[in-house]
Amino acid sequence: MRLDKFLKVSRLIKRRTVAKEVADQGRIKINDTVAKSSSTVKIGDTLEIRFGNRIMTVEILDIRDTTKKNEAVELYKIISEERIEKEIPIIDEFLS
Numbered sequence: 001m002r003l004d005k006f007l008k009v010s011r012l013i014k015r016r017t018v019a020k021e022v023a024d025q026g027r028i029k030i031n032d033t034v035a036k037s038s039s040t041v042k043i044g045d046t047l048e049i050r051f052g053n054r055i056m057t058v059e060i061l062d063i064r065d066t067t068k069k070n071e072a073v074e075l076y077k078i079i080s081e082e083r084i085e086k087e088i089p090i091i092d093e094f095l096s
Helices: 003-009 016-024 069-075
Strands: 028-030 046-051 054-060 076-083
Touching: 003 016, 003 028, 003 069
Parallel strands: none
Antiparallel strands: 028 046, 046 054, 054 076
């Protein structure tokens, strides 16, 4: 299954177009490799998704073409979820 479709069906990202944009910006990795929206995912793959200042790592447990809202969480298992500090750019004016 395509990465963008899996993200929508699993409800990790609510809209497929948003999932496509996020993936094409290089913010998603499949098994430690940067993935595009058209990348294929399979059961057992590990996804690392960067949402702003948060990184979520999940393992794919099942793949289905459609799911009900309450069944979507059965498609993946959250391995880790961490917040990262945004880097503040250093401006030379403030250092002098």
